[in-house]
Amino acid sequence: MVDMSDDFSAPENGFQAIRFDGRCLELLDQRVLPVRESWLSVDHVDGVIDAIADLVVRGAPAIGITAAYGAVIAAHQRVGDIRAWRGDLNRLESARPTAVNLSWAIARMRRVMESADGPDPEVLLAEARAIHREDIAANRTMAELGSEQIDAGSGVLTHCNTGSLATGGIGTALGVIMAAARKGRTTAIYADETRPWLQGSRLTAWELARAGIEARVIVEGAAAALMAAGRVQWVITGSDRIAANGDVVNKIGTYSLAVLARQHGARFMVVAPTSTVDPLMASGDQVAIEQRDPSEIWRAAGMQNAPDGFLAWNPVFDVTPAELVDCIVTEQGVFTPPYSFRMAEKGRG
Numbered sequence: 303m304v305d306m307s308d309d310f311s312a313p314e315n316g317f318q319a320i321r322f323d324g325r326c327l328e329l330l331d332q333r334v335l336p337v338r339e340s341w342l343s344v345d346h347v348d349g350v351i352d353a354i355a356d357l358v359v360r361g362a363p364a365i366g367i368t369a370a371y372g373a374v375i376a377a378h379q380r381v382g383d384i385r386a387w388r389g390d391l392n393r394l395e396s397a398r399p400t401a402v403n404l405s406w407a408i409a410r411m412r413r414v415m416e417s418a419d420g421p422d423p424e425v426l427l428a429e430a431r432a433i434h435r436e437d438i439a440a441n442r443t444m445a446e447l448g449s450e451q452i453d454a455g456s457g458v459l460t461h462c463n464t465g466s467l468a469t470g471g472i473g474t475a476l477g478v479i480m481a482a483a484r485k486g487r488t489t490a491i492y493a494d495e496t497r498p499w500l501q502g503s504r505l506t507a508w509e510l511a512r513a514g515i516e517a518r519v520i521v522e523g524a525a526a527a528l529m530a531a532g533r534v535q536w537v538i539t540g541s542d543r544i545a546a547n548g549d550v551v552n553k554i555g556t557y558s559l560a561v562l563a564r565q566h567g568a569r570f571m572v573v574a575p576t577s578t579v580d581p582l583m584a585s586g587d588q589v590a591i592e593q594r595d596p597s598e599i600w601r602a603a604g605m606q607n608a609p610d611g612f613l614a615w616n617p618v619f620d621v622t623p624a625e626l627v628d629c630i631v632t633e634q635g636v637f638t639p640p641y642s643f644r645m646a647e648k649g650r651g
């Protein structure tokens with residue numbers, strides 16, 4: 303029998319924004335934070351697909367874990383019908399295009415069912431929980447490895463949200479930053495607000511406040527002035543997909559920060575588990591960049607910011623060339639240029 307209990311809730315695992323009891327998924331609704339802490343219950347696969355597409359749950363590792371649990375829910379719905387289950391997995395995989403963790407998790411779920419007649423919820427649950435558990439462990443290792451790179455007295459700037467909300471555990475970049483803060487290595491922490499969806503000011507600020515770590519939010523346009531003032535020694539971000547050559551796809555605005563960091567002598571660290579590495583993408587320009595509805599710009603966070611219907615260009619990720627990245631921290635170690643991630647190929651399905 304598979305252990306159905308929630309054994310992920312130890313404090314050292316971060317807080318759990320994704321809970322699954324074997325049948326029903328509970329997701330902390332990231333669309334309404336920090337105003338409300340409200341949970342969405344989902345017990346059918348279409349609900350899981352909508353939750354990923356609508357950003358109820360977001361962040362590359364978190365959507366991979368959610369999709370894996372979605373595959374278990376689909377198996378309960380499609381008893382004995384592997385064809386229909388496979389169709390559900392294709393739809394889960396297409397819920398968002400850019401983060402490779404989503405297709406990586408779905409590939410793992412497909413692989414465990416390769417030789418079966420029908421989807422077996424118990425086998426799938428064990429695999430989904432393994433994906434979740436491995437992410438928690440990777441987060442912890444990366445927090446330790448990454449925080450060791452940071453010299454005492456460093457100002458740190460981060461972008462988007464990369465903490466417990468975005469992962470299975472304590473986070474990627476935010477896990478490193480929190481560990482560095484606890485070791486007394488940071489002098490100041492800055493969170494970029496991250497337009498238009500405000501993952502930085504709504505979610506990262508909420509996580510830092512919850513952890514009791516002092517930090518400041520800045521508007522994106524303040525990053526250059528902040529660096530020119532010598533207040534940033536490290537820019538630290540996560541990633542949605544890292545190409546074989548080390549190009550980093552991440553939240554729109556990451557590339558600008560990397561350029562600014564190079565101009566001002568700050569270092570640029572990317573923190574991501576190997577599930578984010580895509581050895582099949584030779585370089586970042588091959589990655590599909592998600593374009594979202596312009597209304598996310600017109601009415602960001604419920605405010606009217608531009609006339610409705612005004613034309614907009616709203617790519618939600620960009621590509622930071624590998625030459626601007628000083629190090630990439632994964633659970634397998636700290637990588638420095640020149641990058642070559644072909645070694646992760648064995649993990650693909």
Ligand code: MRU
Nearest residue numbers: 360361362462464468540541553
């Ligand atoms: O559109 P989002 O909010 O899902 O984008 C998330 C990011 O870009 C994160 O930086 C990335 O997933 C790394 S999170 C551990």
